[in-house]
Amino acid sequence: MDLTQSEYDSIMREYEERRLYNAEVIRKRRLELEETLPAYFEIDKKISSASMDYFKSQLTSNKMDKEEYHKSIQRFTKEKESILEKAGYPTDYLEPIYDCKDCKDTGYIEGEKCHCLKQAAIKKLYPHTNLSNKYQNVSFKHFSLDYYDRNDNDAKTNLSSFDYAKNALDYCQDFVKNFNSTGGNILLYGNTGLGKTYLSTCIGLELLEQGYSVLYLTATQLLDVFEKKMKDRGTSARQDFMLLSEVDLLIIDDLGTEFQNSFNIPNVLDCINNRILSEKSTVISTNLNLRDLQTCYTERFISRIVENYKLLRLTGKDIRIQKNL
Ligand SMILES: [Zn+2]
Structure with a gap:
Protein backbone atom coordinates (compact mmCIF):
# COMPACT_ATOMS: atom_id res chain seq x y z
CA MET A 1 0.00 0.00 0.00
CA ASP A 2 2.91 2.32 0.61
CA LEU A 3 5.68 3.04 -1.83
CA THR A 4 9.20 2.13 -0.82
CA GLN A 5 11.74 4.91 -1.07
CA SER A 6 13.28 3.38 -4.18
CA GLU A 7 9.88 3.02 -5.87
CA TYR A 8 9.16 6.67 -5.11
CA ASP A 9 12.58 7.69 -6.38
CA SER A 10 12.05 5.78 -9.58
CA ILE A 11 8.72 7.57 -10.19
CA MET A 12 10.41 10.90 -9.54
CA ARG A 13 13.15 9.99 -12.00
CA GLU A 14 10.46 9.33 -14.60
CA TYR A 15 9.09 12.81 -13.96
CA GLU A 16 12.53 14.28 -14.40
CA GLU A 17 13.10 12.35 -17.62
CA ARG A 18 9.77 13.61 -18.92
CA ARG A 19 10.69 17.21 -18.12
CA LEU A 20 14.10 16.85 -19.75
CA TYR A 21 12.62 15.20 -22.82
CA ASN A 22 9.99 17.92 -23.27
CA ALA A 23 12.55 20.67 -22.71
CA GLU A 24 14.74 19.09 -25.36
CA VAL A 25 11.83 19.06 -27.83
CA ILE A 26 11.36 22.79 -27.30
CA ARG A 27 15.10 23.46 -27.55
CA LYS A 28 15.21 21.71 -30.94
CA PRO A 38 14.56 35.06 -37.50
CA ALA A 39 11.82 37.74 -37.37
CA TYR A 40 10.24 35.86 -34.46
CA PHE A 41 13.38 36.18 -32.37
CA GLU A 42 13.81 39.84 -33.31
CA ILE A 43 10.54 40.47 -31.49
CA ASP A 44 11.84 38.48 -28.53
CA LYS A 45 14.74 40.92 -28.37
CA LYS A 46 12.33 43.85 -28.52
CA ILE A 47 10.38 42.35 -25.61
CA SER A 48 13.52 41.95 -23.51
CA SER A 49 14.65 45.48 -24.15
CA ALA A 50 11.15 46.90 -23.48
CA SER A 51 11.10 45.01 -20.17
CA MET A 52 14.53 46.26 -19.31
CA ASP A 53 13.55 49.87 -20.07
CA TYR A 54 10.42 49.51 -17.99
CA PHE A 55 12.17 48.09 -14.94
CA LYS A 56 14.99 50.63 -15.17
CA SER A 57 12.46 53.46 -15.36
CA GLN A 58 10.86 52.23 -12.15
CA LEU A 59 14.07 53.16 -10.34
CA THR A 60 13.93 56.74 -11.59
CA SER A 61 11.52 59.60 -11.14
CA ASN A 62 10.50 59.28 -14.79
CA LYS A 63 8.51 56.02 -14.42
CA MET A 64 6.99 54.42 -17.51
CA ASP A 65 3.24 53.77 -17.36
CA LYS A 66 2.53 50.19 -16.32
CA GLU A 67 -0.50 49.81 -18.51
CA GLU A 68 1.32 51.16 -21.55
CA TYR A 69 4.09 48.70 -20.92
CA HIS A 70 1.68 45.72 -20.67
CA LYS A 71 -0.06 46.79 -23.83
CA SER A 72 3.19 46.90 -25.74
CA ILE A 73 4.10 43.40 -24.50
CA GLN A 74 0.71 42.14 -25.62
CA ARG A 75 1.25 43.66 -29.05
CA PHE A 76 4.64 41.98 -29.37
CA THR A 77 3.17 38.64 -28.29
CA LYS A 78 0.42 38.91 -30.90
CA GLU A 79 3.02 39.71 -33.53
CA LYS A 80 4.99 36.60 -32.57
CA GLU A 81 1.89 34.45 -32.79
CA SER A 82 1.00 35.74 -36.20
CA ILE A 83 4.53 35.05 -37.48
CA LEU A 84 4.19 31.46 -36.32
CA GLU A 85 0.72 31.08 -37.80
CA LYS A 86 1.75 32.49 -41.17
CA ALA A 87 4.61 30.01 -41.30
CA GLY A 88 2.16 27.18 -40.57
CA TYR A 89 3.04 26.52 -36.93
CA PRO A 90 0.62 26.41 -34.01
CA THR A 91 0.86 29.55 -31.84
CA ASP A 92 2.07 27.53 -28.84
CA TYR A 93 4.82 25.83 -30.82
CA LEU A 94 7.55 27.16 -28.57
CA GLU A 95 5.62 27.09 -25.31
CA PRO A 96 6.74 24.59 -22.66
CA ILE A 97 5.24 21.11 -23.12
CA TYR A 98 3.78 19.25 -20.14
CA ASP A 99 2.40 15.71 -20.03
CA CYS A 100 0.38 16.90 -17.03
CA LYS A 101 -0.51 20.57 -17.24
CA ASP A 102 -1.94 20.55 -13.72
CA CYS A 103 1.39 20.01 -11.95
CA LYS A 104 3.69 20.88 -14.88
CA ASP A 105 5.21 17.41 -14.57
CA THR A 106 6.46 17.95 -11.05
CA GLY A 107 3.97 15.55 -9.41
CA TYR A 108 2.88 18.16 -6.88
CA ILE A 109 0.46 21.08 -6.81
CA GLU A 110 1.15 23.48 -3.95
CA GLY A 111 2.73 20.71 -1.91
CA GLU A 112 -0.14 18.26 -2.52
CA LYS A 113 0.28 15.15 -4.65
CA CYS A 114 -1.13 15.60 -8.14
CA HIS A 115 -3.59 13.04 -9.53
CA CYS A 116 -0.91 11.99 -12.02
CA LEU A 117 1.50 11.13 -9.18
CA LYS A 118 -1.14 9.07 -7.39
CA GLN A 119 -1.88 7.26 -10.63
CA ALA A 120 1.84 6.64 -11.17
CA ALA A 121 2.00 5.13 -7.67
CA ILE A 122 -0.98 2.91 -8.45
CA LYS A 123 0.74 1.65 -11.58
CA LYS A 124 3.89 0.93 -9.62
CA LEU A 125 2.15 -0.80 -6.70
CA TYR A 126 -0.70 -2.53 -8.50
CA PRO A 127 0.51 -3.24 -12.02
CA HIS A 128 -2.19 -5.88 -12.55
CA THR A 129 -5.09 -3.67 -11.62
CA ASN A 130 -4.42 -1.04 -14.21
CA LEU A 131 -7.91 -0.27 -15.53
CA SER A 132 -6.88 1.19 -18.86
CA ASN A 133 -4.89 -1.89 -19.88
CA LYS A 134 -7.57 -4.36 -18.98
CA TYR A 135 -10.73 -3.02 -20.53
CA GLN A 136 -10.55 -1.63 -24.03
CA ASN A 137 -14.17 -1.44 -25.18
CA VAL A 138 -15.94 -0.97 -21.91
CA SER A 139 -18.07 2.18 -21.73
CA PHE A 140 -21.54 3.32 -20.68
CA LYS A 141 -22.63 3.47 -24.28
CA HIS A 142 -21.92 -0.23 -24.69
CA PHE A 143 -23.97 -1.14 -21.62
CA SER A 144 -27.03 -2.81 -23.12
CA LEU A 145 -30.37 -2.69 -21.33
CA ASP A 146 -31.68 -5.40 -23.68
CA TYR A 147 -30.63 -8.12 -21.26
CA TYR A 148 -32.94 -6.87 -18.52
CA ASP A 149 -36.53 -8.08 -18.38
CA ARG A 150 -39.16 -5.32 -18.55
CA ASN A 151 -41.94 -7.52 -17.14
CA ASP A 152 -40.50 -9.31 -14.12
CA ASN A 153 -41.72 -6.69 -11.68
CA ASP A 154 -40.69 -7.16 -8.09
CA ALA A 155 -43.77 -7.76 -5.91
CA LYS A 156 -42.65 -5.27 -3.26
CA THR A 157 -41.29 -2.42 -5.34
CA ASN A 158 -43.15 -3.06 -8.59
CA LEU A 159 -39.86 -2.40 -10.43
CA SER A 160 -38.65 -4.65 -13.24
CA SER A 161 -35.05 -5.71 -13.83
CA PHE A 162 -35.06 -3.21 -16.68
CA ASP A 163 -36.14 -0.41 -14.32
CA TYR A 164 -33.39 -1.27 -11.85
CA ALA A 165 -30.74 -1.46 -14.55
CA LYS A 166 -31.85 1.78 -16.21
CA ASN A 167 -31.85 3.52 -12.85
CA ALA A 168 -28.34 2.22 -12.06
CA LEU A 169 -27.00 3.19 -15.48
CA ASP A 170 -28.46 6.71 -15.27
CA TYR A 171 -27.17 7.17 -11.75
CA CYS A 172 -23.65 6.01 -12.62
CA GLN A 173 -23.51 8.32 -15.63
CA ASP A 174 -24.61 11.29 -13.53
CA PHE A 175 -22.12 10.30 -10.85
CA VAL A 176 -19.30 10.58 -13.37
CA LYS A 177 -20.65 13.79 -14.87
CA ASN A 178 -21.00 15.54 -11.51
CA PHE A 179 -18.02 13.92 -9.80
CA ASN A 180 -16.15 17.17 -9.38
CA SER A 181 -18.99 18.95 -7.58
CA THR A 182 -20.92 16.15 -5.90
CA GLY A 183 -18.59 13.18 -5.34
CA GLY A 184 -20.42 10.53 -3.31
CA ASN A 185 -20.32 6.76 -2.99
CA ILE A 186 -22.12 3.87 -4.66
CA LEU A 187 -22.94 0.33 -3.60
CA LEU A 188 -23.94 -1.85 -6.54
CA TYR A 189 -25.53 -5.04 -5.34
CA GLY A 190 -27.30 -8.02 -6.87
CA ASN A 191 -26.58 -11.52 -8.12
CA THR A 192 -23.62 -12.54 -10.25
CA GLY A 193 -23.54 -11.60 -13.92
CA LEU A 194 -25.83 -8.57 -13.86
CA GLY A 195 -23.33 -5.91 -14.89
CA LYS A 196 -22.10 -4.57 -11.55
CA THR A 197 -18.41 -4.95 -12.41
CA TYR A 198 -19.11 -3.53 -15.84
CA LEU A 199 -20.71 -0.39 -14.43
CA SER A 200 -18.03 0.17 -11.81
CA THR A 201 -15.36 -0.28 -14.49
CA CYS A 202 -17.10 2.30 -16.70
CA ILE A 203 -17.08 4.75 -13.80
CA GLY A 204 -13.38 4.12 -13.16
CA LEU A 205 -12.38 4.48 -16.80
CA GLU A 206 -14.34 7.68 -17.33
CA LEU A 207 -12.90 9.30 -14.21
CA LEU A 208 -9.38 8.23 -15.18
CA GLU A 209 -10.02 9.88 -18.52
CA GLN A 210 -11.06 13.06 -16.69
CA GLY A 211 -7.73 13.05 -14.87
CA TYR A 212 -8.75 11.63 -11.49
CA SER A 213 -6.71 8.99 -9.71
CA VAL A 214 -8.55 5.68 -9.60
CA LEU A 215 -7.62 2.49 -7.79
CA TYR A 216 -9.52 -0.63 -8.76
CA LEU A 217 -9.19 -3.66 -6.50
CA THR A 218 -11.16 -6.83 -6.20
CA ALA A 219 -12.04 -7.65 -2.60
CA THR A 220 -9.45 -10.44 -2.72
CA GLN A 221 -6.77 -7.99 -3.82
CA LEU A 222 -7.81 -5.64 -1.04
CA LEU A 223 -7.44 -8.46 1.47
CA ASP A 224 -3.94 -9.14 0.07
CA VAL A 225 -3.08 -5.48 0.56
CA PHE A 226 -4.01 -5.66 4.24
CA GLU A 227 -2.21 -8.94 4.79
CA LYS A 228 0.90 -7.77 3.03
CA LYS A 229 0.92 -4.63 5.11
CA MET A 230 0.77 -6.70 8.29
CA LYS A 231 3.77 -8.76 7.17
CA ASP A 232 5.81 -5.88 5.76
CA ARG A 233 5.43 -3.57 8.70
CA GLY A 234 8.56 -1.51 9.14
CA THR A 235 10.76 -3.59 6.88
CA SER A 236 11.97 -0.82 4.61
CA ALA A 237 12.04 2.91 4.18
CA ARG A 238 8.61 3.93 2.98
CA GLN A 239 7.03 6.96 1.48
CA ASP A 240 3.91 8.04 3.25
CA PHE A 241 1.73 7.10 0.35
CA MET A 242 -1.56 5.83 1.63
CA LEU A 243 -3.20 5.17 -1.68
CA LEU A 244 -6.25 3.54 -0.16
CA SER A 245 -7.12 6.81 1.52
CA GLU A 246 -5.67 9.20 -1.03
CA VAL A 247 -7.03 8.10 -4.40
CA ASP A 248 -9.90 10.15 -5.75
CA LEU A 249 -11.90 7.01 -6.44
CA LEU A 250 -11.47 3.58 -4.89
CA ILE A 251 -13.37 0.73 -6.52
CA ILE A 252 -13.78 -2.43 -4.47
CA ASP A 253 -15.12 -5.03 -6.81
CA ASP A 254 -16.92 -8.18 -5.83
CA LEU A 255 -17.00 -7.73 -2.09
CA GLY A 256 -18.04 -11.12 -0.80
CA THR A 257 -17.40 -13.30 2.16
CA GLU A 258 -13.59 -13.22 1.88
CA PHE A 259 -13.15 -11.02 4.94
CA GLN A 260 -15.50 -13.00 7.12
CA ASN A 261 -12.87 -15.31 8.54
CA SER A 262 -9.98 -12.90 8.62
CA PHE A 263 -8.74 -10.36 11.12
CA ASN A 264 -9.16 -7.69 8.50
CA ILE A 265 -12.76 -6.62 8.93
CA PRO A 266 -11.63 -3.65 11.08
CA ASN A 267 -9.26 -2.66 8.25
CA VAL A 268 -12.09 -2.63 5.73
CA LEU A 269 -14.19 -0.62 8.12
CA ASP A 270 -11.35 1.85 8.66
CA CYS A 271 -10.76 2.14 4.96
CA ILE A 272 -14.45 2.83 4.23
CA ASN A 273 -14.74 5.19 7.19
CA ASN A 274 -11.62 7.21 6.44
CA ARG A 275 -12.76 7.73 2.91
CA ILE A 276 -16.17 8.92 4.05
CA LEU A 277 -14.55 11.34 6.52
CA SER A 278 -12.15 12.73 3.94
CA GLU A 279 -14.95 12.93 1.35
CA LYS A 280 -13.20 10.62 -1.08
CA SER A 281 -15.48 8.55 -3.25
CA THR A 282 -15.77 4.78 -3.17
CA VAL A 283 -17.69 2.38 -5.39
CA ILE A 284 -18.33 -1.10 -4.04
CA SER A 285 -19.93 -3.95 -5.91
CA THR A 286 -21.16 -7.06 -4.18
CA ASN A 287 -23.15 -10.23 -4.77
CA LEU A 288 -24.33 -10.13 -1.19
CA ASN A 289 -27.64 -8.61 -0.22
CA LEU A 290 -27.82 -6.08 2.59
CA ARG A 291 -28.68 -8.67 5.23
CA ASP A 292 -25.70 -10.86 4.28
CA LEU A 293 -23.44 -7.81 4.29
CA GLN A 294 -24.54 -7.10 7.81
CA THR A 295 -23.81 -10.68 8.86
CA CYS A 296 -20.35 -10.66 7.26
CA TYR A 297 -19.25 -7.12 8.04
CA THR A 298 -21.08 -6.07 11.21
CA GLU A 299 -24.00 -3.78 11.71
CA ARG A 300 -21.78 -0.72 12.00
CA PHE A 301 -20.43 -1.34 8.52
CA ILE A 302 -23.87 -1.65 6.97
CA SER A 303 -25.16 1.45 8.72
CA ARG A 304 -22.20 3.49 7.40
CA ILE A 305 -22.97 2.19 3.94
CA VAL A 306 -26.69 2.89 4.12
CA GLU A 307 -26.07 6.42 5.43
CA ASN A 308 -23.36 7.39 2.99
CA TYR A 309 -23.77 5.33 -0.16
CA LYS A 310 -26.27 5.36 -2.96
CA LEU A 311 -27.60 1.81 -3.07
CA LEU A 312 -28.12 0.56 -6.59
CA ARG A 313 -29.69 -2.84 -7.03
CA LEU A 314 -29.53 -5.04 -10.10
CA THR A 315 -31.87 -7.96 -10.67
CA GLY A 316 -32.60 -10.42 -13.47
CA LYS A 317 -30.88 -13.31 -15.18
CA ASP A 318 -27.10 -13.76 -15.52
CA ILE A 319 -26.12 -11.89 -18.71
CA ARG A 320 -23.20 -14.20 -19.45
CA ILE A 321 -25.57 -17.16 -19.53
CA GLN A 322 -28.05 -15.28 -21.72
CA LYS A 323 -25.27 -14.42 -24.18
CA ASN A 324 -24.32 -18.08 -24.51
CA LEU A 325 -27.88 -19.29 -25.16
ZN1 LIG B 1 0.15 16.09 -12.51
Missing part, protein backbone atom coordinates in the same frame (compact mmCIF):
# COMPACT_ATOMS: atom_id res chain seq x y z
CA ARG A 29 12.17 23.61 -32.13
CA ARG A 30 13.80 26.89 -31.20
CA LEU A 31 16.98 25.97 -33.06
CA GLU A 32 14.94 25.10 -36.12
CA LEU A 33 13.00 28.36 -36.03
CA GLU A 34 16.07 30.46 -35.38
CA GLU A 35 17.15 29.38 -38.87
CA THR A 36 13.84 29.75 -40.65
CA LEU A 37 12.01 32.53 -38.76
Whole structure:
Protein backbone atom coordinates (compact mmCIF):
# COMPACT_ATOMS: atom_id res chain seq x y z
CA MET A 1 0.00 0.00 0.00
CA ASP A 2 2.91 2.32 0.61
CA LEU A 3 5.68 3.04 -1.83
CA THR A 4 9.20 2.13 -0.82
CA GLN A 5 11.74 4.91 -1.07
CA SER A 6 13.28 3.38 -4.18
CA GLU A 7 9.88 3.02 -5.87
CA TYR A 8 9.16 6.67 -5.11
CA ASP A 9 12.58 7.69 -6.38
CA SER A 10 12.05 5.78 -9.58
CA ILE A 11 8.72 7.57 -10.19
CA MET A 12 10.41 10.90 -9.54
CA ARG A 13 13.15 9.99 -12.00
CA GLU A 14 10.46 9.33 -14.60
CA TYR A 15 9.09 12.81 -13.96
CA GLU A 16 12.53 14.28 -14.40
CA GLU A 17 13.10 12.35 -17.62
CA ARG A 18 9.77 13.61 -18.92
CA ARG A 19 10.69 17.21 -18.12
CA LEU A 20 14.10 16.85 -19.75
CA TYR A 21 12.62 15.20 -22.82
CA ASN A 22 9.99 17.92 -23.27
CA ALA A 23 12.55 20.67 -22.71
CA GLU A 24 14.74 19.09 -25.36
CA VAL A 25 11.83 19.06 -27.83
CA ILE A 26 11.36 22.79 -27.30
CA ARG A 27 15.10 23.46 -27.55
CA LYS A 28 15.21 21.71 -30.94
CA ARG A 29 12.17 23.61 -32.13
CA ARG A 30 13.80 26.89 -31.20
CA LEU A 31 16.98 25.97 -33.06
CA GLU A 32 14.94 25.10 -36.12
CA LEU A 33 13.00 28.36 -36.03
CA GLU A 34 16.07 30.46 -35.38
CA GLU A 35 17.15 29.38 -38.87
CA THR A 36 13.84 29.75 -40.65
CA LEU A 37 12.01 32.53 -38.76
CA PRO A 38 14.56 35.06 -37.50
CA ALA A 39 11.82 37.74 -37.37
CA TYR A 40 10.24 35.86 -34.46
CA PHE A 41 13.38 36.18 -32.37
CA GLU A 42 13.81 39.84 -33.31
CA ILE A 43 10.54 40.47 -31.49
CA ASP A 44 11.84 38.48 -28.53
CA LYS A 45 14.74 40.92 -28.37
CA LYS A 46 12.33 43.85 -28.52
CA ILE A 47 10.38 42.35 -25.61
CA SER A 48 13.52 41.95 -23.51
CA SER A 49 14.65 45.48 -24.15
CA ALA A 50 11.15 46.90 -23.48
CA SER A 51 11.10 45.01 -20.17
CA MET A 52 14.53 46.26 -19.31
CA ASP A 53 13.55 49.87 -20.07
CA TYR A 54 10.42 49.51 -17.99
CA PHE A 55 12.17 48.09 -14.94
CA LYS A 56 14.99 50.63 -15.17
CA SER A 57 12.46 53.46 -15.36
CA GLN A 58 10.86 52.23 -12.15
CA LEU A 59 14.07 53.16 -10.34
CA THR A 60 13.93 56.74 -11.59
CA SER A 61 11.52 59.60 -11.14
CA ASN A 62 10.50 59.28 -14.79
CA LYS A 63 8.51 56.02 -14.42
CA MET A 64 6.99 54.42 -17.51
CA ASP A 65 3.24 53.77 -17.36
CA LYS A 66 2.53 50.19 -16.32
CA GLU A 67 -0.50 49.81 -18.51
CA GLU A 68 1.32 51.16 -21.55
CA TYR A 69 4.09 48.70 -20.92
CA HIS A 70 1.68 45.72 -20.67
CA LYS A 71 -0.06 46.79 -23.83
CA SER A 72 3.19 46.90 -25.74
CA ILE A 73 4.10 43.40 -24.50
CA GLN A 74 0.71 42.14 -25.62
CA ARG A 75 1.25 43.66 -29.05
CA PHE A 76 4.64 41.98 -29.37
CA THR A 77 3.17 38.64 -28.29
CA LYS A 78 0.42 38.91 -30.90
CA GLU A 79 3.02 39.71 -33.53
CA LYS A 80 4.99 36.60 -32.57
CA GLU A 81 1.89 34.45 -32.79
CA SER A 82 1.00 35.74 -36.20
CA ILE A 83 4.53 35.05 -37.48
CA LEU A 84 4.19 31.46 -36.32
CA GLU A 85 0.72 31.08 -37.80
CA LYS A 86 1.75 32.49 -41.17
CA ALA A 87 4.61 30.01 -41.30
CA GLY A 88 2.16 27.18 -40.57
CA TYR A 89 3.04 26.52 -36.93
CA PRO A 90 0.62 26.41 -34.01
CA THR A 91 0.86 29.55 -31.84
CA ASP A 92 2.07 27.53 -28.84
CA TYR A 93 4.82 25.83 -30.82
CA LEU A 94 7.55 27.16 -28.57
CA GLU A 95 5.62 27.09 -25.31
CA PRO A 96 6.74 24.59 -22.66
CA ILE A 97 5.24 21.11 -23.12
CA TYR A 98 3.78 19.25 -20.14
CA ASP A 99 2.40 15.71 -20.03
CA CYS A 100 0.38 16.90 -17.03
CA LYS A 101 -0.51 20.57 -17.24
CA ASP A 102 -1.94 20.55 -13.72
CA CYS A 103 1.39 20.01 -11.95
CA LYS A 104 3.69 20.88 -14.88
CA ASP A 105 5.21 17.41 -14.57
CA THR A 106 6.46 17.95 -11.05
CA GLY A 107 3.97 15.55 -9.41
CA TYR A 108 2.88 18.16 -6.88
CA ILE A 109 0.46 21.08 -6.81
CA GLU A 110 1.15 23.48 -3.95
CA GLY A 111 2.73 20.71 -1.91
CA GLU A 112 -0.14 18.26 -2.52
CA LYS A 113 0.28 15.15 -4.65
CA CYS A 114 -1.13 15.60 -8.14
CA HIS A 115 -3.59 13.04 -9.53
CA CYS A 116 -0.91 11.99 -12.02
CA LEU A 117 1.50 11.13 -9.18
CA LYS A 118 -1.14 9.07 -7.39
CA GLN A 119 -1.88 7.26 -10.63
CA ALA A 120 1.84 6.64 -11.17
CA ALA A 121 2.00 5.13 -7.67
CA ILE A 122 -0.98 2.91 -8.45
CA LYS A 123 0.74 1.65 -11.58
CA LYS A 124 3.89 0.93 -9.62
CA LEU A 125 2.15 -0.80 -6.70
CA TYR A 126 -0.70 -2.53 -8.50
CA PRO A 127 0.51 -3.24 -12.02
CA HIS A 128 -2.19 -5.88 -12.55
CA THR A 129 -5.09 -3.67 -11.62
CA ASN A 130 -4.42 -1.04 -14.21
CA LEU A 131 -7.91 -0.27 -15.53
CA SER A 132 -6.88 1.19 -18.86
CA ASN A 133 -4.89 -1.89 -19.88
CA LYS A 134 -7.57 -4.36 -18.98
CA TYR A 135 -10.73 -3.02 -20.53
CA GLN A 136 -10.55 -1.63 -24.03
CA ASN A 137 -14.17 -1.44 -25.18
CA VAL A 138 -15.94 -0.97 -21.91
CA SER A 139 -18.07 2.18 -21.73
CA PHE A 140 -21.54 3.32 -20.68
CA LYS A 141 -22.63 3.47 -24.28
CA HIS A 142 -21.92 -0.23 -24.69
CA PHE A 143 -23.97 -1.14 -21.62
CA SER A 144 -27.03 -2.81 -23.12
CA LEU A 145 -30.37 -2.69 -21.33
CA ASP A 146 -31.68 -5.40 -23.68
CA TYR A 147 -30.63 -8.12 -21.26
CA TYR A 148 -32.94 -6.87 -18.52
CA ASP A 149 -36.53 -8.08 -18.38
CA ARG A 150 -39.16 -5.32 -18.55
CA ASN A 151 -41.94 -7.52 -17.14
CA ASP A 152 -40.50 -9.31 -14.12
CA ASN A 153 -41.72 -6.69 -11.68
CA ASP A 154 -40.69 -7.16 -8.09
CA ALA A 155 -43.77 -7.76 -5.91
CA LYS A 156 -42.65 -5.27 -3.26
CA THR A 157 -41.29 -2.42 -5.34
CA ASN A 158 -43.15 -3.06 -8.59
CA LEU A 159 -39.86 -2.40 -10.43
CA SER A 160 -38.65 -4.65 -13.24
CA SER A 161 -35.05 -5.71 -13.83
CA PHE A 162 -35.06 -3.21 -16.68
CA ASP A 163 -36.14 -0.41 -14.32
CA TYR A 164 -33.39 -1.27 -11.85
CA ALA A 165 -30.74 -1.46 -14.55
CA LYS A 166 -31.85 1.78 -16.21
CA ASN A 167 -31.85 3.52 -12.85
CA ALA A 168 -28.34 2.22 -12.06
CA LEU A 169 -27.00 3.19 -15.48
CA ASP A 170 -28.46 6.71 -15.27
CA TYR A 171 -27.17 7.17 -11.75
CA CYS A 172 -23.65 6.01 -12.62
CA GLN A 173 -23.51 8.32 -15.63
CA ASP A 174 -24.61 11.29 -13.53
CA PHE A 175 -22.12 10.30 -10.85
CA VAL A 176 -19.30 10.58 -13.37
CA LYS A 177 -20.65 13.79 -14.87
CA ASN A 178 -21.00 15.54 -11.51
CA PHE A 179 -18.02 13.92 -9.80
CA ASN A 180 -16.15 17.17 -9.38
CA SER A 181 -18.99 18.95 -7.58
CA THR A 182 -20.92 16.15 -5.90
CA GLY A 183 -18.59 13.18 -5.34
CA GLY A 184 -20.42 10.53 -3.31
CA ASN A 185 -20.32 6.76 -2.99
CA ILE A 186 -22.12 3.87 -4.66
CA LEU A 187 -22.94 0.33 -3.60
CA LEU A 188 -23.94 -1.85 -6.54
CA TYR A 189 -25.53 -5.04 -5.34
CA GLY A 190 -27.30 -8.02 -6.87
CA ASN A 191 -26.58 -11.52 -8.12
CA THR A 192 -23.62 -12.54 -10.25
CA GLY A 193 -23.54 -11.60 -13.92
CA LEU A 194 -25.83 -8.57 -13.86
CA GLY A 195 -23.33 -5.91 -14.89
CA LYS A 196 -22.10 -4.57 -11.55
CA THR A 197 -18.41 -4.95 -12.41
CA TYR A 198 -19.11 -3.53 -15.84
CA LEU A 199 -20.71 -0.39 -14.43
CA SER A 200 -18.03 0.17 -11.81
CA THR A 201 -15.36 -0.28 -14.49
CA CYS A 202 -17.10 2.30 -16.70
CA ILE A 203 -17.08 4.75 -13.80
CA GLY A 204 -13.38 4.12 -13.16
CA LEU A 205 -12.38 4.48 -16.80
CA GLU A 206 -14.34 7.68 -17.33
CA LEU A 207 -12.90 9.30 -14.21
CA LEU A 208 -9.38 8.23 -15.18
CA GLU A 209 -10.02 9.88 -18.52
CA GLN A 210 -11.06 13.06 -16.69
CA GLY A 211 -7.73 13.05 -14.87
CA TYR A 212 -8.75 11.63 -11.49
CA SER A 213 -6.71 8.99 -9.71
CA VAL A 214 -8.55 5.68 -9.60
CA LEU A 215 -7.62 2.49 -7.79
CA TYR A 216 -9.52 -0.63 -8.76
CA LEU A 217 -9.19 -3.66 -6.50
CA THR A 218 -11.16 -6.83 -6.20
CA ALA A 219 -12.04 -7.65 -2.60
CA THR A 220 -9.45 -10.44 -2.72
CA GLN A 221 -6.77 -7.99 -3.82
CA LEU A 222 -7.81 -5.64 -1.04
CA LEU A 223 -7.44 -8.46 1.47
CA ASP A 224 -3.94 -9.14 0.07
CA VAL A 225 -3.08 -5.48 0.56
CA PHE A 226 -4.01 -5.66 4.24
CA GLU A 227 -2.21 -8.94 4.79
CA LYS A 228 0.90 -7.77 3.03
CA LYS A 229 0.92 -4.63 5.11
CA MET A 230 0.77 -6.70 8.29
CA LYS A 231 3.77 -8.76 7.17
CA ASP A 232 5.81 -5.88 5.76
CA ARG A 233 5.43 -3.57 8.70
CA GLY A 234 8.56 -1.51 9.14
CA THR A 235 10.76 -3.59 6.88
CA SER A 236 11.97 -0.82 4.61
CA ALA A 237 12.04 2.91 4.18
CA ARG A 238 8.61 3.93 2.98
CA GLN A 239 7.03 6.96 1.48
CA ASP A 240 3.91 8.04 3.25
CA PHE A 241 1.73 7.10 0.35
CA MET A 242 -1.56 5.83 1.63
CA LEU A 243 -3.20 5.17 -1.68
CA LEU A 244 -6.25 3.54 -0.16
CA SER A 245 -7.12 6.81 1.52
CA GLU A 246 -5.67 9.20 -1.03
CA VAL A 247 -7.03 8.10 -4.40
CA ASP A 248 -9.90 10.15 -5.75
CA LEU A 249 -11.90 7.01 -6.44
CA LEU A 250 -11.47 3.58 -4.89
CA ILE A 251 -13.37 0.73 -6.52
CA ILE A 252 -13.78 -2.43 -4.47
CA ASP A 253 -15.12 -5.03 -6.81
CA ASP A 254 -16.92 -8.18 -5.83
CA LEU A 255 -17.00 -7.73 -2.09
CA GLY A 256 -18.04 -11.12 -0.80
CA THR A 257 -17.40 -13.30 2.16
CA GLU A 258 -13.59 -13.22 1.88
CA PHE A 259 -13.15 -11.02 4.94
CA GLN A 260 -15.50 -13.00 7.12
CA ASN A 261 -12.87 -15.31 8.54
CA SER A 262 -9.98 -12.90 8.62
CA PHE A 263 -8.74 -10.36 11.12
CA ASN A 264 -9.16 -7.69 8.50
CA ILE A 265 -12.76 -6.62 8.93
CA PRO A 266 -11.63 -3.65 11.08
CA ASN A 267 -9.26 -2.66 8.25
CA VAL A 268 -12.09 -2.63 5.73
CA LEU A 269 -14.19 -0.62 8.12
CA ASP A 270 -11.35 1.85 8.66
CA CYS A 271 -10.76 2.14 4.96
CA ILE A 272 -14.45 2.83 4.23
CA ASN A 273 -14.74 5.19 7.19
CA ASN A 274 -11.62 7.21 6.44
CA ARG A 275 -12.76 7.73 2.91
CA ILE A 276 -16.17 8.92 4.05
CA LEU A 277 -14.55 11.34 6.52
CA SER A 278 -12.15 12.73 3.94
CA GLU A 279 -14.95 12.93 1.35
CA LYS A 280 -13.20 10.62 -1.08
CA SER A 281 -15.48 8.55 -3.25
CA THR A 282 -15.77 4.78 -3.17
CA VAL A 283 -17.69 2.38 -5.39
CA ILE A 284 -18.33 -1.10 -4.04
CA SER A 285 -19.93 -3.95 -5.91
CA THR A 286 -21.16 -7.06 -4.18
CA ASN A 287 -23.15 -10.23 -4.77
CA LEU A 288 -24.33 -10.13 -1.19
CA ASN A 289 -27.64 -8.61 -0.22
CA LEU A 290 -27.82 -6.08 2.59
CA ARG A 291 -28.68 -8.67 5.23
CA ASP A 292 -25.70 -10.86 4.28
CA LEU A 293 -23.44 -7.81 4.29
CA GLN A 294 -24.54 -7.10 7.81
CA THR A 295 -23.81 -10.68 8.86
CA CYS A 296 -20.35 -10.66 7.26
CA TYR A 297 -19.25 -7.12 8.04
CA THR A 298 -21.08 -6.07 11.21
CA GLU A 299 -24.00 -3.78 11.71
CA ARG A 300 -21.78 -0.72 12.00
CA PHE A 301 -20.43 -1.34 8.52
CA ILE A 302 -23.87 -1.65 6.97
CA SER A 303 -25.16 1.45 8.72
CA ARG A 304 -22.20 3.49 7.40
CA ILE A 305 -22.97 2.19 3.94
CA VAL A 306 -26.69 2.89 4.12
CA GLU A 307 -26.07 6.42 5.43
CA ASN A 308 -23.36 7.39 2.99
CA TYR A 309 -23.77 5.33 -0.16
CA LYS A 310 -26.27 5.36 -2.96
CA LEU A 311 -27.60 1.81 -3.07
CA LEU A 312 -28.12 0.56 -6.59
CA ARG A 313 -29.69 -2.84 -7.03
CA LEU A 314 -29.53 -5.04 -10.10
CA THR A 315 -31.87 -7.96 -10.67
CA GLY A 316 -32.60 -10.42 -13.47
CA LYS A 317 -30.88 -13.31 -15.18
CA ASP A 318 -27.10 -13.76 -15.52
CA ILE A 319 -26.12 -11.89 -18.71
CA ARG A 320 -23.20 -14.20 -19.45
CA ILE A 321 -25.57 -17.16 -19.53
CA GLN A 322 -28.05 -15.28 -21.72
CA LYS A 323 -25.27 -14.42 -24.18
CA ASN A 324 -24.32 -18.08 -24.51
CA LEU A 325 -27.88 -19.29 -25.16
ZN1 LIG B 1 0.15 16.09 -12.51
